[in-house]
Amino acid sequence: MKAFSPASNRRFVAPLAFLAWLHVAACGAELSPPGFRPQPVGVHALVGGKVVIKPGETLDVATVVIRNGYIESVGGNVTPPAEARVWDLTGQTIYAGFIEPYLPLSGTNAPVSTTETQPIHTDSLTSGSVNFFGTPGQRTDLGASGPGHEISRITPELRAVTQYSPRDRALAPLREQGFTAALIAPANGIIRGSSALVQLREDNPNAVVLKPDVFQHIAFDTRSTEERVYPASLMGVIATVRQSFFDAQHYALDHADWSGNPQGRKRPEFNPALEALSPAAEGKMQVLIEPGSALMVDRAARVARELKLDFALVSSGQEWRRPDLVGQASSLSAEVARETGRMPVPPTFIVPVNFPTLPKPPTEEDWDQVSLDQLRAWDWAAENPALLRQQDLEIAFTTYSLSDKKAFRKNLKLALERGLSEDDALAALTTLPAKLCGMDKQLGTIEAGKIANLTIVEGKGYFDPESRVRDVWIDGRNFHIAAAKEPPKEAKKDEDAEKAAKAKAEKKKKEAELKELRTKRVARSPLEGRGAIPVKVGDSTAIGAFISGATIWTCSSSGRMTNANLYFREGRIVSVTREGTGSSGPPVKWIDGSSLHITPGLIDCHSHTAILGAVNEGTLPSSAMVRIGDVVNSETKNLYEQLAGGLTVANLLHGSANPIGGQNQVIKLRDGASPEELKFEGAPPGIKFALGENVKQSNWGDRNTTRFPQSRMGVPTFHENRFLAAQQYLAAQASGRSAGTNRTGRMPVPLRRDLELETIGEIIEGKRLIHCHSYRQDEILAFLRVMERFQVRIGTLQHILEGYKVADEIAAHGAGASAFADWWAFKFEVYDAIPFAGSLMHERGVLVSFNSDSSDLARRMNTEAAKAVKFGGTSEEDALKFVTLNPAKQLGIDKRVGSLEPGKDADFVVWSGHPLDSRSVVLQTWIDGKKYFDRSLAADRAAALQQERADLIAKAKKLAGGGGSGGAEDKKDDGSFFRVALEHQFDYVDRHCLDEEEEGR
């Protein structure tokens, strides 16, 4: 019961009195019924204070007059009205009231970036969710309890404004930091609902709402209360966002059509979620996306562009990892603006100022456990806001994710020390959030006519954490925060004074030292030392090279050439010759290749090595709508380690948890490039399928026994079902295209876009390659036959452990075989796997490659190829093709890579000796004619990283000793320092699609 608030009690007042209240309220006077505390006078004059009108505009001594909740006037010569209550603010600074732009209601307060990203657990229940996949006996995500979306984490209809009941307990800590208004947002789910801008005072809820439905909120959040509910992976979350927006667009069209002509057509379903999402889908309502990690900032911007959304982003706090992506995010929105005709505005970033605090390791040697990346994250954190400003992005600060709001100002100070200007910081608290919320006419500056929200700070002002926030004003009402400081006691004796002065000077000196230490960043950019290594010819950069006298394994009809020359320029091979016909000399580098071997860059046809978050969307039996391309991880150290093994191309595949998995992504290992730049441009799209133990959940524990299929009988049944559905979808699409107007003379509503069936449809149309995880001969044949019924030729059979038993059938079908060289006996279905399989299938006319399915094995595909020589006697030249030309053919990229021939990409490896010998090492790896790995530089590269780490530890220890630990030091250690970035979560995990029972891949 909010006893002091008369308005909240209006339901006890007679209707007539209520109307009267409304009337007088509009006049500014307000007479409460007897018994209520009388309202204070509504006119105030704040005199003598320094007034910061807006960032960059300050009046040293000025008066602010407030009348009935708004600012009546402000200026140096304003005379306080006679009726005003006068407040002496001499020595204090008046700011426009601060606006908190992101205050999720309840929730864990943990940022999305800290999400547990391995969503599959053995002991969990099976649960699909989307209706059409519900199978008998399967526990499903029931979605909303009433009408709503079938995925319970899609709740756009949720309005934070209807759930807001202000409580001082929650508001006071924000006011203490100077905030007067806040954007309250729903805290859970993926599409979460809409936020509202409210005043931070306890009152009648209706009275404190400044603006309802400001943003629709989206988070790339994989957390779920239920396990094994779609979507459980990061890529699944993104796919769900896409599908939801397409659904909302379709919903609006369908309902408009139906409400115009309700007769003679099927009534569309009512769906409050899609209805609520429509304004955002149509670009009429802003969307705020919390991507959760540095790389997902880019993805969020791209998805928003794809969906033509008007959007802002919540900073991950780690944009320093790839500032280039942030720059791109802003240009992307300009593109949306061109397409939609809206003003080109780069997205605003809402920036949390939650910085990691230093740990206190129990022993000195425990520092061993601290990674360079953790130290970098700690050292970069405070610089991130300034870095965003350097990219010309607008930022607004939030206290979001701070468990103790008191840390806010201390962290803000650290950000200022790292190059953020006070004007920018002030704008990030006032004008920018006001503009972002579309309230810049009412909030954000101290100007006549605006709402009287003010923040008053003593002493040196807000950006000195020692100077306290004394008062805030909200709607012209004063909220007292802190009393004036007592003046410091006079020193009693001269001696003491001297001592005190000395101590003070000492303290000041130490503080200055610590400040200098804090301010100077030691961490380098993670992009340093990555990317193409410049090759110089004299002073200029080489545009090509001529490598002479080497043994060249062309993997073409030229076979192995000894004493041969490789000549390439501008990324493409010009010639491979026995004679020295190339033109060397600047700008082409001449390299002596005698005694060296050169092969095409190695290609791994089965990899999970650079995937952000989970490898499987293993919830539903078909997850054709998810895309590995959405979650390419350009930051993993695996890329460099595999380059060092001569790998240049990897086929990033979804795991094998379901009969129809997700879409693949072929990448080139251009370490240092962004996720988009890693993608192999023009590579035919593909998709992962799977058969056998994994898809029937054989090793998932005894509780996973209800998802269809549970046997090898059900696998072809399932495939056939989805292909039939996709055929029907294609047919409906085609008839929609050709239909013209319908019988009633109207254009038909376009078909609902179904991302799952659309993807399977692409397979049927021959536009998408299947890469199917397959083990036993019976299931292989069954799968071949089902696909043949749909005239689909399988791209590759992956692992294909018993492929040797049905090699003729595979050859006749025309599928490629992408096999393990010698893995066997790790589960029952591979007990008959043999290392001779590659040679046997090759002899019988199957196109064979060897793959890694392992971040370790991907570092030595050459010796995997050698196993084909050993087992079954494949010739050395053919064996090398197992990891070069053949996978290139299987992936449909052999026009560009896989062999060394004129016109092809200059992707090649320089070896110290015979490439099939374990004792040879990779000396250099080149992609697109650029050198990405050089063994002679590797040790120095590591040494530089070790030095950086040592310097960072030295800094950390000094700061910890000095009491300044980087982030706010009085905060209780929450382990934030050890938070592992999503980008590096799997750097030390050898991920592959086996062992679902352990890792959920």
Added chain:
Amino acid sequence: MLIECNSALRSCALAASLLFSPLNSAVVRAESVLLTGATVHTVSGETISAGQVLIKDGKISAVGKTVSATGAKAVDLAGLHVYPGMIALNTDLGLVEIGAVRATRDQSEVGEFTPEVQSWLAVNPDSELLPVARANGVACFQPTPQGGVIAGQSALVALDGWTIEDMLVKPAIALHVYWPSAGLDVTPREQSRGRTRPLEEQDKERRARLKEIDDFFQEARAYAKAREAAKEGDNFLRVPSWEAMLPVLRGEVPITVHADDARQIRAAVSWAETNRFKIVLAEARDAWKVAGLLASNTVPVIYNHVFTQPPRDTENYDVQFAAPAALWKAGVKVAIGLSSYRASLAKNLPYEAAQAAAFGLPADEALKTITLYPAQIAGVAERLGSIETGKDATLVVTDGDILDIRSNVKRMWIAGREVSLDNRHTRLYEKYKSRPKSR
């Protein structure tokens, strides 16, 4: 004469080996055999090109350029190479058949302190995995128990014999101590749902775990003393766990400490020094970081991490490949073990050594890491690990460098018996190779 047969005979042999144990296709022969013409890689001494090895009564009775071998049956191995049989230490071979099938896993027992557990008792002589390993030249292995702190004891087992008793080369070659983790759980609280405990608390527990090991050994010593003091006729209560510790305390069974983290390794070495225990370090991911310490304490290493990815983001890409070379340079004796507990790939042992050779370990040293050094670490160097007079005639004949994947094992002798190279893989290969071409 099972191996020197033409293909027809070979398939007879295959049939026989399908009927009987594939490990026991050999026939014990009393006559002596002279291997001639091959390059003899003695490992302990010079490599002899076109040398001779005389096998008699299961032993190497002579080796050299030419040896006198009257009455011996000559086997011409011209152009081939002879190596001592390889030894795979610290593996779950023989204890695991199919990793994902629980019923076939016997490598791990429950309980923190179970020194009386004996791994070799659970080795399945008919495991399909054994002949696969043998066919590539692995002659002996150490089935190693896992689980708890003191997991039990291991033996050295030969890849030949009808029963585990036939196969046993030497029981109780090591007591296995899995050193408690030295790492702190630093999962941020919001990720562990509040379960992460304060670092100081973890530090205390870490110390307590170390003390537990120490206590266990002290208690074992007390038991030994009490047992000695017990007079005949006293009804002294024998405790199997403590009994199992007696030969360890007497120094007869060496202690193998399994540890990866440098913190663990330092703690283990210091513990061994204080107690004057002889230890062998196994797994040993970070051993290269404390190579000097290991060398000065003469702690041999079974290194199981050649193919482990660099565990820290500041390491050079080849840190684990190059670790054996670093240890060798520091003077540490290294046996290379398999990088994973995947018993099915035990055959790839020589290629782990080859990788170390590619990254700085001299080729002759690399060969020793899988022959002589493991024999020494297992305490069987008087019988295995090199081609020397008096040692077991456990020999592998290859058509090329044994470290080169492209080489193939052609023949093999274990303790003087020629063994079959036939295995599940070759059988399935032969079967499907001869499948008539369809259409």
